[in-house]
Amino acid sequence: MGQYFIQLVVLFMAVTVLPGCSLYRIDSQDTTLDYYPPKASQQDVVYMERIDKPYEVVGVVAVSVEKVRPLSDVLEQMRVQAALLGGDAITALNSEPEGLIRTRYTAKVAVFK
Numbered sequence: 001m002g003q004y005f006i007q008l009v010v011l012f013m014a015v016t017v018l019p020g021c022s023l024y025r026i027d028s029q030d031t032t033l034d035y036y037p038p039k040a041s042q043q044d045v046v047y048m049e050r051i052d053k054p055y056e057v058v059g060v061v062a063v064s065v066e067k068v069r070p071l072s073d074v075l076e077q078m079r080v081q082a083a084l085l086g087g088d089a090i091t092a093l094n095s096e097p098e099g100l101i102r103t104r105y106t107a108k109v110a111v112f113k
Helices: 001-015 071-084
Strands: 023-028 055-065 091-099 102-112
Touching: 001 102, 023 071, 055 071, 055 091, 071 102
Parallel strands: none
Antiparallel strands: 023 055, 055 102, 091 102
16 A cells, blocks of 8 residues: 555656656747748758858747757757747857756847848
8 A cells, every 4th residue: 555655646746746847948039020931840940150141130049958958959949949930040059057957058040131
């Protein structure tokens, strides 16, 4: 009976506590009054360290994630948000520690002219 009770408590905690934990905290913000239609897919958005053609910054995306997550996963989440803003690329990637176990990444969303 005692072991059954412990299993029930663990199951209850998993159902109520774990959904509040998130691998990613994602935020995006428009920085222009112009409208750019969302892209069909995040595959339409590229990551570029440096953009070598004319562009306009139309937004900023931010992802807060556990430090153990690979950068490729972070970039994928950013590309999803940039696609919603109508961006062609994300650039100017920046990271800063956010407590002991998380890192906050930010990037600019660009539209090519």
